[in-house]
Amino acid sequence: MAEDLEDLSNQLKVRNERGDGALEGTERVIIAEEYPELVSKVPSSSEWLERHARRGRKAKRFTVLLSQYDRVSAWGLDGKSDLADAFYRIRLGKKALAHAKSLKNEALISWLKADQSHCLLDDQPCKLPPYREMKAATVRGGSTIVQPSTNNAIRHEKTVENDLKPASGKDLSDSFSDESRLLWRMIQRFGAEKSDSAIVTEVLGFTGKRYGEGVILLERLRKEFN
Numbered sequence: 585m586a587e588d589l590e591d592l593s594n595q596l597k598v599r600n601e602r603g604d605g606a607l608e609g610t611e612r613v614i615i616a617e618e619y620p621e622l623v624s625k626v627p628s629s630s631e632w633l634e635r636h637a638r639r640g641r642k643a644k645r646f647t648v649l650l651s652q653y654d655r656v657s658a659w660g661l662d663g664k665s666d667l668a669d670a671f672y673r674i675r676l677g678k679k680a681l682a683h684a685k686s687l688k689n690e691a692l693i694s695w696l697k698a699d700q701s702h703c704l705l706d707d708q709p710c711k712l713p714p715y716r717e718m719k720a721a722t723v724r725g726g727s728t729i730v731q732p733s734t735n736n737a738i739r740h741e742k743t744v745e746n747d748l749k750p751a752s753g754k755d756l757s758d759s760f761s762d763e764s765r766l767l768w769r770m771i772q773r774f775g776a777e778k779s780d781s782a783i784v785t786e787v788l789g790f791t792g793k794r795y796g797e798g799v800i801l802l803e804r805l806r807k808e809f810n
Contacts (some may be wrong), residue, residue, distance in 0.1 A: 585629060588632060592636065592643050595607060595645060596643050599642060611645075614646070616644055616648070617650045618650060618652075619659060620651055620652070623658070629660055634667060638667070647671075654679055674704070674705055676703045677703075680703050681697070684704065690787050691698060692709060692766070699789025700788075700789075701714070711718070711768070711787070714786065767805060784801075
């Protein structure tokens with residue numbers, strides 16, 4: 585971490601002297617696994633995180649922190665919780681479900697339970713790429729990492745309200761459940777260029793013996809929102 589801080593200072597010095605263009609091609613992603621463990625054992629971890637949170641983007645230094653705990657105190661940010669806003673929070677598995685429950689969003693809870701690739705990007709639903717695609721990207725790019733992006737998150741419900749209206753202009757907000765609207769947005773967002781079978785298995789999460797249920801659900805949603 586001390587070496588990282590020295591590297592960060594050097595990057596910022598180059599940027600100040602020669603401009604942003606001088607840092608093109610020098611991007612680096614640092615992955616810190618079990619970050620709370622580092623906080624408890626490495627004295628420089630607090631400075632490391634604060635400087636990367638405040639200046640890392642300008643220096644082309646990006647961090648991915650892995651943690652079992654969803655509290656800023658576990659990340660060594662006591663009294664500096666504003667630094668958490670410098671990060672996207674990607675919640676997986678049980679952590680995603682727990683957060684959705686804290687939001688009291690039943691549609692989001694149901695969607696998260698449908699497939700292991702479903703997660704949260706901050707408070708928004710997000711679908712991880714299939715494992716084979718992430719592995720292929722890593723193999724092609726050497727150290728390439730599939731970066732989290734707000735482009736992969738479903739837009740806020742208000743911004744897609746018009747997508748849920750039929751040609752007649754009738755507002756469907758009172759006609760269909762929140763869960764149906766959420767599933768239909770998922771299909772629109774991630775299934776535009778996929779076959780029906782891919783939509784059923786990859787987007788809706790119905791595989792194996794439940795595949796038939798997914799086919800029926802897809803057909804019902806199409807009739808409701810067409």
